[in-house]
Amino acid sequence: MDKNILRQEMIQRKGQFTANSLRELSLAIIARLLAHPRLQAAQTIMLYHSLPDEVYTHDAIKQLSAVGKQVLLPAVIDEEHLELRPYQGENDLQLGAMNIFEPVGAPFTTYEQIEVVVVPGVSFDANGNRLGRGRGYYDRFLLQVPQAYKLGICFDFQKVAHVPTDSSDVPMHEVI
Numbered sequence: 655m656d657k658n659i660l661r662q663e664m665i666q667r668k669g670q671f672t673a674n675s676l677r678e679l680s681l682a683i684i685a686r687l688l689a690h691p692r693l694q695a696a697q698t699i700m701l702y703h704s705l706p707d708e709v710y711t712h713d714a715i716k717q718l719s720a721v722g723k724q725v726l727l728p729a730v731i732d733e734e735h736l737e738l739r740p741y742q743g744e745n746d747l748q749l750g751a752m753n754i755f756e757p758v759g760a761p762f763t764t765y766e767q768i769e770v771v772v773v774p775g776v777s778f779d780a781n782g783n784r785l786g787r788g789r790g791y792y793d794r795f796l797l798q799v800p801q802a803y804k805l806g807i808c809f810d811f812q813k814v815a816h817v818p819t820d821s822s823d824v825p826m827h828e829v830i
């Protein structure tokens with residue numbers, strides 16, 4: 655299957671970098687993200703709490719929260735669904751089912767308030783097509799936030815000419 659071949663290729667490319675060098679590469683990407691007019695204008699933003707092989711977001715989450723924005727993070731609640739919870743500081747994060755830190759507390763349910771969603775991906779193309787980790791969590795979730803500006807972020811080596819898609823994939827407005 656095309657998607658799995660591209661996932662394998664991306665695992666190989668990532669393998670050429672140490673965790674430290676991925677962290678360093680993240681700095682410029684996060685700088686661009688924080689300078690983005692859509693993000694600056696937004697009050698309610700969904701981000702993700704990065705895994706070691708993703709663009710590092712832990713400090714950006716803190717910074718956006720510190721300037722008074724509402725930052726929402728995903729929590730995996732079952733095999734298919736995410737729930738969003740407000741970030742309320744590092745102390746209320748706990749390790750969830752997929753080894754990702756998630757806020758504890760009540761779910762955020764007023765999805766129509768979400769202005770920007772920053773979406774992680776395994777690979778993206780210039781048309782905003784996205785390859786995820788293959789469980790469909792984001793594709794299902796993104797259907798519920800049609801009004802949100804969807805901003806994909808990844809390392810440069812994850813950008814390819816063409817990401818294979820099917821009808822359930824939700825494209826990004828932009829990839830940085």
Ligand SMILES: Nc1nc2c(c(=O)[nH]1)N(C=O)[C@@H](CNc1ccc(C(=O)N[C@@H](CCC(=O)O)C(=O)O)cc1)CN2
Pocket residue numbers: 702703704705708728729730736752753754774786787789790791792
């Ligand atoms: N940082 C981050 N948070 C996220 C996602 C993500 O991609 N990145 N998700 C995007 O969907 C959702 C969680 N879904 C996930 C789906 C698959 C894997 C994953 O591939 N995990 C590893 C090993 C985990 C395990 O099974 O123990 C793997 O399967 O190789 C992780 C998260 C919501 N939160």
Ligand SMILES: Nc1ncnc2c1ncn2[C@@H]1O[C@H](COP(=O)(O)OP(=O)(O)OP(=O)(O)O)[C@@H](O)[C@H]1O
Pocket residue numbers: 657784785786787788789790791792793794797822823
């Ligand atoms: N909206 C949806 N409703 C039901 N099933 C879906 C939906 N979106 C995706 N799926 C299913 O989820 C599985 C994974 O899809 P796909 O490979 O496109 O995931 P992905 O985009 O790589 O992952 P993710 O969205 O979790 O980052 C597929 O079997 C797909 O059919």
